[in-house]
Amino acid sequence: MKISSELSRFGELRVGHELPQRVFECGNVQLMLYNASLWNVHRIHFDEPYAREVEGYPGLVLAGPMLGDWLHQCVEEWLGEDGQIFSIDYSNRVATFVGATLIAGGEITALRPDSREAEIDVYIKNQYGDVVTPGQIVVRFADAG
């Protein structure tokens, strides 16, 4: 009997397994494109004098949902075509800024063989090691066969 690669991959997963990290460095061009793709006109994302002088930030603020997207990307790049993201929970806890070096990563915290699901604690950390965006993603691996 042929054992599919998906079956063997899920079987090889272990709680505590760490996903490959990915570094994100968002400049003002990428931040502009992101907010343009949403139609997000919040001034703290594109008007630097306003962000600094009126709102008191040290620079242009990265949009919270973009960091949420990065959590998905970190998991999907690890997952490949072997399954899909079923759900995510996350929150933006600490503001981040243009020019920051941010690191996305994750660790498997639970495996559910019956539903072929893995629970992954995911995070984005800033350059000081603070978790700025914690979350949890559930992925479901494709059926074997």
Add this chain to the structure above:
Amino acid sequence: MSVLSEDLLANIGLRSEPRRELVTRRDIRKYAVATGNRQRKYLDGDLAPPMFHVPLFWDVVELDQLTPDGVSIDTLLPKFPLEKAMAGGLNIDYHLPVRPGDWLTATRTLTDIYEKVGRSGPLIFYEVVMDVVNEDDELVIREKTTRILR
């Protein structure tokens, strides 16, 4: 004493008008590029990446409707007695894939308002659920946003 009046709590259950939008390859490609995505299927626009519903259903606000800080007013929300926004959270369930050519309809519902006492005083929590369905009325995505005001 509660900061939440009966009148305020009566807003729980308020629902937005459904919004129907077309998913296009071009919009998927722009979003994939803007988020730094590295997967070809998204960069080519063959499939929408997770969270593509965020740009698809972001309010298209006219210039004279913007507040000075550039934030649009969410007409689903009542006026809260606390107004300083703190960190909030997002929960998203993905049920079906999204592809170019799909017509999707989103409806937002204010599902809860409650309070807790924090270290610096009362906090108001509210939850908005956005259901995205396809043309066969099948649930594609359910997103729950929780926001905290102090």
